[in-house]
Amino acid sequence: MELGMIGLGRMGANMAQRLQGGGIRVTGFDPGEQARAQVGAKGVAVVASLQALVQALPAPRVLWLMVPSKVVDATLEALLPLLSPGDVVVDGGNSWYRESQQRAGRCAAHQVDFVDCGTSGGVWGLQEGYCLMIGGEQAVVSGLSPLFQALAPAADRGWAHVGPVGAGHFSKMVHNGIEYGMMQAYAEGFALLEKKAEFALDLAQIAEVWRHGSVVRSWLLDLSADALRQNPALDGIAPYVEDSGEGRWTVSEAIDLDVPAPVITLSLLERLRSREDNSFTDRMLAAMRNEFGGHAIKRSDG
Structure with missing residues (x-):
């Protein structure tokens, strides 16, 4: 052929x-x-x-x-x-x-x-x-x-x-939406592990343990374990996450079909949030807290 x-x-x-x-x-x-x-x-x-x-x-x-x-x-x-x-x-x-x-x-x-x-x-x-x-x-x-x-x-x-026709790309769209949610959950879990300074946890070691016998084992976890072995502190990686568009289409379709998809939706929003430098949203929140409660505002150097 x-x-x-x-x-x-x-x-x-x-x-x-x-x-x-x-x-x-x-x-x-x-x-x-x-x-x-x-x-x-x-x-x-x-x-x-x-x-x-x-x-x-x-x-x-x-x-x-x-x-x-x-x-x-x-x-x-x-x-x-x-x-x-x-x-x-x-x-x-x-x-x-x-x-x-x-x-x-x-x-x-x-x-x-x-x-x-x-x-x-x-x-x-x-x-x-x-x-x-x-x-x-x-x-x-x-x-x-x-x-x-x-x-x-x-x-x-x-x-x-x-x-x-259409069913193939529709299935792949939903597949990628699920992928967004899984990646977000792994990222948040490893962030919690990394933040617990008193235990000095070895993230690569834990990821490797989870790869065998755990209900959260997956190919994404395999790749995460490889990434953490090679670069435990994720040095040199900017906190900026792109999206291919498939997550947006999945969320839009969920709305059209009246199917609640909060995890996929929030994982997409987190990717959008990762791209904000000097977020106006966060600055607005700080300003409101100061106005209603007199909470201190952290001043920027700029």
């Missing part, structure tokens, strides 16, 4: 290599010359344009997008006129499921099938395999099963056809 990979950033490049290791022939394209060169050096065939990519693939073609969600539409606009009826486009990035449903309609107008594949695994996917949540028509997804089997941790686990 052959596939065209569009987007050769770190995750796309790793996926291309894993696919080739699983017997799938991959031709890659990225607008960045450096990205193409790096992947080409690892044995993946690369081309310098979308047109060359389409021409290099046998019909019916399979094109896998691993690009940021904000450029999926522009990529489709350039790609669809080059495709033929019966070709398939797979969006394996972190797209909003509603946009995936709309994109399926755009593809259908060209008689091109669209599959949305929520992909988890990050930088470890090349070694460990990827978790794949797939949305699309049954017959189309079944025809792509060799790809999913090659990418997953094993042919019979770590991937599933979860429903129609």
Whole structure:
């Protein structure tokens, strides 16, 4: 089986290599010359344009997008006129499921099938395999099963056809919302351990203990233990946490569906809070306490 990979950033490049290791022939394209060169050096065939990519693939073609969600539409606009009826486009990035449903309609107008594949695994996917949540028509997804089997941790686990178009990215969205909450809980727990100075706790040691037999063991805990072993005080790491957008979409969907999701919501708000320098909110709180109770205000140097 052959596939065209569009987007050769770190995750796309790793996926291309894993696919080739699983017997799938991959031709890659990225607008960045450096990205193409790096992947080409690892044995993946690369081309310098979308047109060359389409021409290099046998019909019916399979094109896998691993690009940021904000450029999926522009990529489709350039790609669809080059495709033929019966070709398939797979969006394996972190797209909003509603946009995936709309994109399926755009593809259908060209008689091109669209599959949305929520992909988890990050930088470890090349070694460990990827978790794949797939949305699309049954017959189309079944025809792509060799790809999913090659990418997953094993042919019979770590991937599933979860429903129609949109279901894959919806499942991945909720997956990431859960991830936000789990990460926040771990971070708060380790902060409590670190603050208890009288015990001089070894956080890396405790994380390692929890990894075995505990009900809170997880891959996130494994990674946390590694991070604490390498840098126990987290020196050089700024208290600034980005979000990919999936947490925001999860919270919005929870509101739309009247599903209470306080942990996920608060974990998102904590990420937003981490980015505040000289928080106006906190300064306003201090001012109010001073006004109603005469509580002292800590003056800033600025």
